[in-house]
Amino acid sequence: MINALDPQNMNNFSEASVSVEIETEDMTLNIGPQHPSTHGVLRLVAKVDGEKVHDVKPVLGYMHRGYEKLAEVRTYPQITTLVNRIDWVAGFSNEIPFIAGAERLMEIEVPERAKHIRLILTEMARISSHFVFNGAYALEVGALTPIFYAMEDRERVLDLIESVTGGRFHPNFNRIGGVKPAAGAGPTSKKNIQDLPAGFYRDTKVAMEKVIEAADQFQNLIGGNEVFKKRTKNVGVLTAETAEAYGVSGPILRASGVKSDLRTQTDYLPYDQFDYDIPVGENGDCYDRWDVRVKEMVESAKIVLQAIDSMPSGPLQAKVPKVIKVPKGRTYVRAENPKGEMGYYIISDGGLGPYRLKVRTASFSNVSILPIMLEGALLPDLIAIMGSLDFVLGDVDR
Amino acid sequence: MEEFYNNIKESFKDAVLEFETINIKVDSTEWIEAHKKLRDEFNLKFFSWLSAVDWDNDVSVGEAPKESVSPCFEVITCLSDLANTNLIVVSTSIGKSDPKIDSLIEVYAGANWHEREAHEMFGINFENHPNLEKLYLPDGYEGNPMLKSFELISREVKPWPGDVDVEGMPEESESDETTDD
Numbered sequence: 001m002i003n004a005l006d007p008q009n010m011n012n013f014s015e016a017s018v019s020v021e022i023e024t025e026d027m028t029l030n031i032g033p034q035h036p037s038t039h040g041v042l043r044l045v046a047k048v049d050g051e052k053v054h055d056v057k058p059v060l061g062y063m064h065r066g067y068e069k070l071a072e073v074r075t076y077p078q079i080t081t082l083v084n085r086i087d088w089v090a091g092f093s094n095e096i097p098f099i100a101g102a103e104r105l106m107e108i109e110v111p112e113r114a115k116h117i118r119l120i121l122t123e124m125a126r127i128s129s130h131f132v133f134n135g136a137y138a139l140e141v142g143a144l145t146p147i148f149y150a151m152e153d154r155e156r157v158l159d160l161i162e163s164v165t166g167g168r169f170h171p172n173f174n175r176i177g178g179v180k181p182a183a184g185a186g187p188t189s190k191k192n193i194q195d196l197p198a199g200f201y202r203d204t205k206v207a208m209e210k211v212i213e214a215a216d217q218f219q220n221l222i223g224g225n226e227v228f229k230k231r232t233k234n235v236g237v238l239t240a241e242t243a244e245a246y247g248v249s250g251p252i253l254r255a256s257g258v259k260s261d262l263r264t265q266t267d268y269l270p271y272d273q274f275d276y277d278i279p280v281g282e283n284g285d286c287y288d289r290w291d292v293r294v295k296e297m298v299e300s301a302k303i304v305l306q307a308i309d310s311m312p313s314g315p316l317q318a319k320v321p322k323v324i325k326v327p328k329g330r331t332y333v334r335a336e337n338p339k340g341e342m343g344y345y346i347i348s349d350g351g352l353g354p355y356r357l358k359v360r361t362a363s364f365s366n367v368s369i370l371p372i373m374l375e376g377a378l379l380p381d382l383i384a385i386m387g388s389l390d391f392v393l394g395d396v397d398r
Numbered sequence: 399m400e401e402f403y404n405n406i407k408e409s410f411k412d413a414v415l416e417f418e419t420i421n422i423k424v425d426s427t428e429w430i431e432a433h434k435k436l437r438d439e440f441n442l443k444f445f446s447w448l449s450a451v452d453w454d455n456d457v458s459v460g461e462a463p464k465e466s467v468s469p470c471f472e473v474i475t476c477l478s479d480l481a482n483t484n485l486i487v488v489s490t491s492i493g494k495s496d497p498k499i500d501s502l503i504e505v506y507a508g509a510n511w512h513e514r515e516a517h518e519m520f521g522i523n524f525e526n527h528p529n530l531e532k533l534y535l536p537d538g539y540e541g542n543p544m545l546k547s548f549e550l551i552s553r554e555v556k557p558w559p560g561d562v563d564v565e566g567m568p569e570e571s572e573s574d575e576t577t578d579d
Contacts, residue, residue, distance in 0.1 A: 045441050060533055060534055061532075061533065061536070068519075068544065069459070069544060070550075072459050073550060073553055074459035074460050104417050105417055118541070181403035222408075229537060230501060241443075242507075244445070244480065245443065245507045245508050246507055247445045247447065247506075253480070260480035262483070265483045266483065329416060329417050330416070330419065330421065331416070331417035331418065331419045332419045332485070332487055334446075334485075341446065343446070345449070345474070345476065345487070346505065347451060347465055351461040353460060353461065354450075356462065358449045358474070361477070364445075364511070365447075365511075367447075367506060398533060
């Protein structure tokens, strides 16, 4: 034990240690619902013992809009409008599993061209969602610069989505049996349907190459940053077993070493025609979760580039009855959304709308792991862990 | 999927494969055992979701079932195996007068929030649940909004404007059956 007050030891001041255990009373810390790092309105009530967090209770419901109830009084085409507001950062990809479910029950074969357009826009939604994550997460752990790059790059992708669908966040572009004619495609009379706006292929190629460039830039700018590594490596480690029991899916699960990607497993979109990798992490820590998403952006861009080169021609819509009635039956369709498994369990009684629509969202299950991950974590790590889950409250509360 | 379905059918006789989804029905007394079996023997370790359905012919919202159903709650879970495509939907029926069922938390820890949601939305009691509190709804909220008898107030006081939107576009008037040819 160094006597810190002895002038001889003044140079070693930093080595002086305090051997007294300070006992502190637990403090209850309320975070949110209007905290900038909560991606909406999540509220956490945490007990804090000094710097250590324990007994975290997430409080939900500030964004609950009751979509499952609303779906019971709407017809199938009207529900598309509702569901793309669930995860508004990737609005387009919310529509896909619902539409695919209705089509499955009605036994409609969707034209290949419509499927390709859906796939391209889904991947663009994934890219734009991961851009938001990249910028926001860096910001949350203390790096201000990346969000400006991320938002600028995302805008390029959103412009493309807008040029086709007419909406930046809420496309409402899918129809049962296909997609609607694109917004910027000129007159949409029956004989002259132009489905994609002029110059779309060219602009997409440019934008996707920029995405690959941007991902590389993020790897240097964020991933190569010593402070970022210190704040995220070995922080918030999640094991694959816990993740599975809690239904945690998507990039978070893959970061924990599980090579699970619903794009390869289900046939809701023709992913099997394309060549891409599934990035998987090793440690399941915050850094891996970030890393997996950056690599995913590159893979998504590659898929889009391939899809554009192999775009089939043909109609955009299958033949569907004018009044859409879905036959009696039940089905569950799930899809790999930017945040994980999203699925709709449709119970149809043969009417104009579903008797019951269960919406399974990724963020709901992903956030339910928070109390486990934050148990015993340091207070400064709380934001780092929470941010790495990349949730959107619309997706949690529905 | 066929192979998995045949394996399931050996253990669960009334398994049905329709619309690419395997549905099995179990008795509510075997709720826990069935899930343990599916988790351990069929490797369905991924807990996707749990929810419920209110079956009733007397409804205040939406369309009533066309055939007469005996009023009950159907509790549904969805489990899957992430290594491949295996996915199963398990359901059971419980009475409406005293709706209760064992909590699945000991089998799947992730059932916690899903059960809390089903509790507040349908009024189902999950026995042995550690904190069966409200998840979304504010404290003091009365009623269970997802019940078919629970009225959607906004729809009661104002007619749905979407109802008028059933006429086709003028140029489409000649074809009634299909939208495209």
